[in-house]
Amino acid sequence: MSDIEALYPFLYSRSTDLDAVMTSVRESTVEKVDEIVTLRRTVLERDGERIAACAEAMAGAFAAGARLFAFGNGGSSTDAQDVATLFMNPGFTNTGFMNTGGTARPLPAFALTADIAVVTALANDIGFEVVFARQLAASAFAGDIALGLSTSGNSRNLIAAFEEADRRGMLTVGLAGYGGGQMAELGTIDHLFVVPSASVHRIQEAQTTIYHALWELTQQALIRSEAGDSDDGA
């Protein structure tokens, strides 16, 4: 032991601990990256065709004048707001469908979590389970799109919103995790994507990919049908 180590032994023992922790967290990052890459591959294999079908249905709805309403709680509320702003204001982009010669269309979309006055009024006066359903009842028309995100699939206010959306004849899109929870049991969601993972984090990461894919493919389908290129035989 050097003089300095003898003076400050705690510094050196902590340095050793730190090396071990640093090594383990580096390994943890690599493991989590592998998990999400594998999970996305599973989603593609299970739901790739259904994602394309959902995007075509959304494109058809937008072409007929639909607006999109997105909703979720907690981290999923930020995804709902991301969905809304992505459709509303895609901005300049140099990838994906741009290769086919199109440009991204701004499309009408709202996040039902953005208006704190409405959300807190409904929650305070009636209950948190109605905060999305009541907004759909007030603002949505038949043919509009309801897109709800949950990792558990069990959020009561999402279930109430999907029930209201079904009553109103909306096109319904659900993103869930685990086994799909009550969102899967409803049986009324037109396009339900269940990310088969037990990790909330990996579920959210795969859901982000799904709604990005839905957006990009919706744009592509709109561009192709406007150009008369669609080969769906309709």
Add this chain to the structure above:
Amino acid sequence: MDQAVLARVPEVFARRVGPALGLADEADVVARACHAMATRFHGGGRLIVFGNGEAATDAQHISVEFVHPVIVGKRALPSFSLTSDVATITGVAATAGLEEVFAHQLRRLAAPQDIALGISSDGGCVNVLRGLETAHRLGLLTLALTGGDDGGPIGRSPAVDHVLIARSADPRVVKEVHVTTYHILWELVHVFFEQPGVLDPRVLP
């Protein structure tokens, strides 16, 4: 079904794989950033997060991640985003300009022991850069999640202590790498907390 739309799906998913795997190459940067963040939290710091557009939703996601952990038993850590106060954002934007919205809030709300985390998918957001520069001058730890080849002006700024770059030109792919990155940052900050002996600021990796 339009076969051209269907045919595109595998390409959409394939475009994500390389940038996602690229995060594994940044494992050392991630580890150092987590250690620095944990040290700041240990010293009473708070995490302040900001970004524009889609990244504004990531800012809110990060703050809720730390304040309300999804894993039972993990301690709540103080965090807030600068994107939720629409009155202040539009007020500052209308008078001083959108470039000042985050710097203005940081000057009033931040303490020197805090952490500033700015998000910009191409590293070019002027208000995020100004926020990080202001935070650096105030003594905060500064981190950035950016994208593109070199992280843009934010990635090259000497005011940013830790830069994590998602290597894609597609802003949606960059966002997805960012989501994984901040989930990992949250989880690994807690790993350091479980080893309090490694949080002495004199011990640097």
